[in-house]
Amino acid sequence: MTANTPARTPVTLLGLGAMGTALARTWLAAGHPLTVWNRTPARAEAPAAEGAKAAESTASAVAASTLVVVCLLDDDSVGTALDGVDLTGKDLVNLTTTTPAQARARAAWAEERGARYLDGGIMAVPPMIGVPEAGGYVFYSGSRELFEQHRQTLAVPAGTAYVGEDAGFAALHDVALLSAMYGMFAGAAQAFALIRGEDIDPVAFAPLLSGWITAMTGPHVLGTAARLKSGDYTTDVVSNLAMQVAGTPTFLATAEGQGVSPELIGPYFGLMRRRLDAGSGEEDLAGVVDLLRR
Numbered sequence: 001m002t003a004n005t006p007a008r009t010p011v012t013l014l015g016l017g018a019m020g021t022a023l024a025r026t027w028l029a030a031g032h033p034l035t036v037w038n039r040t041p042a043r044a045e046a047p048a049a050e051g052a053k054a055a056e057s058t059a060s061a062v063a064a065s066t067l068v069v070v071c072l073l074d075d076d077s078v079g080t081a082l083d084g085v086d087l088t089g090k091d092l093v094n095l096t097t098t099t100p101a102q103a104r105a106r107a108a109w110a111e112e113r114g115a116r117y118l119d120g121g122i123m124a125v126p127p128m129i130g131v132p133e134a135g136g137y138v139f140y141s142g143s144r145e146l147f148e149q150h151r152q153t154l155a156v157p158a159g160t161a162y163v164g165e166d167a168g169f170a171a172l173h174d175v176a177l178l179s180a181m182y183g184m185f186a187g188a189a190q191a192f193a194l195i196r197g198e199d200i201d202p203v204a205f206a207p208l209l210s211g212w213i214t215a216m217t218g219p220h221v222l223g224t225a226a227r228l229k230s231g232d233y234t235t236d237v238v239s240n241l242a243m244q245v246a247g248t249p250t251f252l253a254t255a256e257g258q259g260v261s262p263e264l265i266g267p268y269f270g271l272m273r274r275r276l277d278a279g280s281g282e283e284d285l286a287g288v289v290d291l292l293r294r
């Protein structure tokens with residue numbers, strides 16, 4: 001660092017699992033003074049060798065910096081690690097994956113202890129951290145002031161997307177995107193199961209499947225969002241529900257013929273059928289969203 005280089009914000013990081021270790025590396029590489037703590041102290045040896053200060057307790061780690069980032073297994077481990085620690089005047093950024101309700105409760109808990117609170121949902125896996133071209137980012141919600149003040153420091157490991165003052169919103173966005181991901185993975189599993197056992201090379205099949213998912217998903221997602229917002233589920237429908245439900249016996253019979261269970265795809269077809277039976281044959285699939293709401 002030269003005399004003209006602005007000082008980097010000191011960071012304390014609690015948690016050196018796979019994700020915490022990746023985060024630590026990026027802040028160290030960017031020149032941030034870093035204090036780390038991990039329940040199993042041996043995991044602090046690698047970042048310490050790269051210049052981090054290894055704290056012996058969460059209390060001393062928290063005392064070392066105003067900005068305290070937590071990346072532990074779950075909400076219980078956050079409660080355990082910070083139990084009895086003085087958080088007065090601290091800026092607590094919790095990147096641990098939790099439910100929205102846990103995030104809101106943790107925000108209230110932190111504020112009662114005199115800290116500002118920002119919750120985060122990491123949309124990346126460890127190899128994407130510190131690699132901007134990998135496209136990883138973190139959803140943040142909670143104190144906007146805290147976010148704006150530390151935006152640059154938070155942007156070091158991955159991109160940032162602030163989604164609102166409600167501390168639960170980062171977790172909600174995180175879980176919503178991951179839920180969609182698992183739905184797509186379920187669809188891919190169904191497709192691979194159908195071809196498995198035949199003389200079809202799964203590696204040759206993969207780009208067809210991937211290209212199809214990509215081509216269909218974007219327009220479907222954007223179209224559904226527009227319908228949910230406008231409340232108009234029938235204008236400009238390309239493939240209506242009546243036609244799509246009429247096709248489902250073919251998919252189920254093919255699965256049966258290939259020896260594939262309908263347990264993944266059957267429930268979705270069931271929802272489509274319910275919506276059709278309710279008189280929505282001219283819609284597309286947006287109405288399924290409303291059926292899922294309890």
Ligand code: FVH
Binds near residue numbers: 018072078080125126
């Ligand atoms: N790794 C991933 O792909 C995903 C990507 C998206 C975000 N997740 C979430 O990030 C949180 C941390 O994940 P991680 O990958 O670092 O997880 P682990 O490698 O399993 O490390 C867990 C750390 O938590 C510590 N820990 C566990 N229980 C306690 C406890 N009761 N008290 C204090 N610390 C605890 C553990 O310590 P140790 O086992 O080394 O002693 C690790 O530091 C997580 O929410 C993901 O869902 C990652």
